Amino acid sequence: MNLQSSDFELFGIPVRFAQDRATLDMRWKDLQREAHPDKFSGHGAAAQRVAMQWSVRINEAYQRLKDPLRRAAYLCELNGAPVNAENNTAMPAEFLMQQMAWRESLDDAASSAELDQISLEVASTRREALQKCEQLLDEEHNYVQAVQQVRALMFIERFASDIEDRLDASAQSNSVAGSASPDAAGRGQ
Secondary structure: OOOOOOHHHHHOOOOOOOOOHHHHHHHHHHHHHHHOHHHHHHHOHHHHHHHHHHHHHHHHHHHHHHOHHHHHHHHHHHOOOOOOOOOOOOOOHHHHHHHHHHHHHHHHOOOHHHHHHHHHHHHHHHHHHHHHHHHHHHHOOOHHHHHHHHHHHHHHHHHHHHHHHHHHHHHHHHHHHHHOOHHHHHHOO
């Protein structure tokens, strides 16, 4: 094994989308223990630099493998179908219409309950998209179609983040409004 080994080879796990998170976490800890620079302190500066490179490589691989979206994109790339999301934003019309409807719902949402409902719908769609990714990558080995699914997941995750931002802003404005209420002001005297 070398620094150019695939993340899957490095972690000693099967090259597939479906992964057990506990196994990944355990393997990451084991690899970090083996390559920790402090373990090589008595072997000179060159050995510590190499250990540091391994440690960085292990962390990069772990970040990619533990995130289903990044793992899917990596598998596509390994199999000659790069996602190229920054250069290719074309999506099916049906998907774009769904995105527009979600955006309108988010813009129109006036309560945390409405935001929570949108969040539940998006989470359900995300789960379905991840299942479709698993089918395309692990069962059908259709990496070109998986790229389309990965790009859809990127949109979904970005939108889910926007919902979380709105929920956080709503919670903050509610806590500020609550502390500025007449009852709160009277208690402060």
